[in-house]
Amino acid sequence: MNAxxxxxxTYGLATAPQLLQGPALSQLQSExxxxxxxxxxxxxxxxxxxxxxxxxxxxxxxYRIHNLEQQGSAPINALFADGPLHELATDVLGCExxxxxxxxxxxxxxxxxxxxxxxDRTSVPPNTVINLSLFLDDSNSDNGCIEYVPQSHLLxxxxxxxxxxxxxxxxxxxxxxxxxxxxxxxxxxxxRSNSTDAFRRSIVIEFAPIDxxxxxx
Numbered sequence: 001m002n003a004x005x006x007x008x009x010t011y012g013l014a015t016a017p018q019l020l021q022g023p024a025l026s027q028l029q030s031e032x033x034x035x036x037x038x039x040x041x042x043x044x045x046x047x048x049x050x051x052x053x054x055x056x057x058x059x060x061x062x063y064r065i066h067n068l069e070q071q072g073s074a075p076i077n078a079l080f081a082d083g084p085l086h087e088l089a090t091d092v093l094g095c096e097x098x099x100x101x102x103x104x105x106x107x108x109x110x111x112x113x114x115x116x117x118x119x120d121r122t123s124v125p126p127n128t129v130i131n132l133s134l135f136l137d138d139s140n141s142d143n144g145c146i147e148y149v150p151q152s153h154l155l156x157x158x159x160x161x162x163x164x165x166x167x168x169x170x171x172x173x174x175x176x177x178x179x180x181x182x183x184x185x186x187x188x189x190x191x192r193s194n195s196t197d198a199f200r201r202s203i204v205i206e207f208a209p210i211d212x213x214x215x216x217x
Contacts, residue, residue, distance in 0.1 A: 004182070005092045009127050012153035012187035013146075013173060016180040019084055020134060025178050027075040029136050032201050035071055036062060036106060054111060061111045065104040068203065076102075080205060085132050085180065089207035092130055092182055097207040100214055105133070107144045107191075107200035114144070114193045117165040120185040120206075122157040129208045133181040136201040139174055143200040144191040146173045146181060153184035164188045 007014035020028070038044035039051070039062045048071065050064040065071065069080040079085060080102050089097035106112070121129060139145040150171055152164050165188060175181055183189065185206065194200050208214045 011150040013148050013183040018178045019180040020178050031073045031075050062106050068102040068104050096210045098210045099205050100208050101206040103204050105202045107194040109197045112194035115191045117161050117190040126153050129185045131206050133202045133204045135175045135179050143194040143196045148189035152188035153186040
């Protein structure tokens with residue numbers, strides 16, 4: 001088992017630095033800009049574009065594009081179908097992996113809200129299903145990088161998320177554009193609001209063993 005896989009198994013989270021660079025990353029950044037601008041600049045709406053209304057102004061604030069692989073983007077479709085994220089997921093899980101969910105997380109400049117402490121799934125055993133977050137922008141404490149409780153993926157299914165967070169310890173997981181953050185879906189994690197003038201976007205793909213009958217989240 002490689003060092004990154006061991007870190008995910010032990011702590012529930014690890015970062016693969018600069019997995020995508022150059023033209024491959026630039027293409028995805030351009031596609032992200034195009035998809036977001038459909039919502040912000042052209043008024044596009046669908047069930048896959050998740051947003052909330054800004055208190056006081058009722059301005060729609062985009063925070064997630066669900067079913068990302070179905071939004072008509074060839075570079076994103078290719079990323080979902082095969083490539084470096086699949087290889088990384090297979091290395092971490094120790095078996096052939098398949099993508100199950102694909103989304104873009106969007107933290108809009110100055111308006112993005114915090115994401116409360118939560119777990120993505122608890123209906124699977126630890127070290128079985130992982131999320132890979134490919135960062136399209138640098139992510140830090142100012143624009144809402146991921147924070148997590150190490151080893152919380154090993155806790156029981158019914159663990160109290162609030163109590164786990166309060167007990168800690170809480171660690172931040174900053175990332176550079178092109179980094180891939182790997183976390184066990186059972187890990188307790190959250191993110192703060194974006195207080196900067198820049199986007200914080202990431203493409204998140206969930207991976208599971210190819211033969212696992214995965215329950216709906």
